[in-house]
Amino acid sequence: MTEAKPQARTIALSHLPANLRGRVPQFAPAPPAATKVKLPTDGTAGWYSRIPTDQKVAFITIDDGWVKHPLALKLMQAADVPVTLFLEVDAVKSDPQYFAKMQAAGATIENHTITHPNLKGRSYESQKREICGGADQLATLYGRRPVLFRPPFGNHDHNTLRASHDCGMKAAFFWKETTNKGKVRFQEGPGVKPGDIILMHFRDRFPDDFLAVLQAIHKAGLTPAKLEDYIP
Structure with missing residues (x-):
């Protein structure tokens, strides 16, 4: 997403139900990334749950794609902040245009496998099929091949990071906070x-979670x- 001009923000907010408009905070534009992470040089993708930076920034990532809430795009447009979508191919293929509209509004689409298996403990070839296949199919759907990856459930092993790298993924990600039913849960x-x-x-209570x-x-x-700005 890009910085909304006041008029554009007002218009975007007007498209939301009245009970949601006052719950969308306004942010200053994010600063340019001062530094980028240092990626491994051993043939594996980087693994991060936090980007090591002193800048006053945080990163919103949204997984899967099964539930296509009608207000999700409107909320993203009203907030006008960057978001990264880690999409599962099987979850999005029933309505790929739903996410294409988010991409057109500024969201970045990244890779979350084809079928959402628990990759940890699987063979390298099995993991590579899911990771490369997810990236390839998302490229066909959205015109850009992902370069970032989130393993389903956050579960991974050395084969995951090796296959991710070999599929063109620069980095893979865990998290520091999760959100469900409008409640943020903190790890630290x-x-x-x-x-x-x-x-x-992408769940039934997407508005509560996003807000x-x-x-x-x-x-x-x-x-x-x-x-993506913090990854070389």
């Missing part, structure tokens, strides 16, 4: 910390930033 005490990666899903994440970031004095 209360409050979002600079560089934290926050996990959401809870925005409010938690705002309360911490941080700004949502684009995850």
Whole structure:
């Protein structure tokens, strides 16, 4: 997403139900990425649950794609902040245009496998089929081949990171906060910390979850930033 001009923000907010408009915080534009992570040089993708930065930023990531809430796009447009979508091919193929509209509004689409298996413990070839296949199919659907990856359930092993690298994924990600039913759960005490990666899903209560994440970031004095900007 890009910085909304006041008029554009007003228009985007007007498309939301009245009970949601006052719950969308306004953020200053994210600062340019001061530094980028250092990726491994051993033939594996990087693994991160937080981006090591002192900048006052956090990262919103949204997984899967099974539930296609009618207000999700409108909320993203009203908030006008960067989001990264880790999409599962099987979840999005019933309505790929739903996510194409988010991409057109500024969201970045990344890889979350084809069928959402638990990759940990599987053979290298099995994991590579899921990771490369997910990236290839998302490229066909959305015109850009993903370069970032989230393993289903956050479960991974050395084969996951090796296959990710060999499939063109620069980095793979865990998280520091999760959100469900409008509640943010913290791994390391209360409050979002600079560089934290926050996990959401496309679920029935998407508005509550998205607004809870925005409010938690705002309360911490941080700004949502684009995850991809911090990866070489």
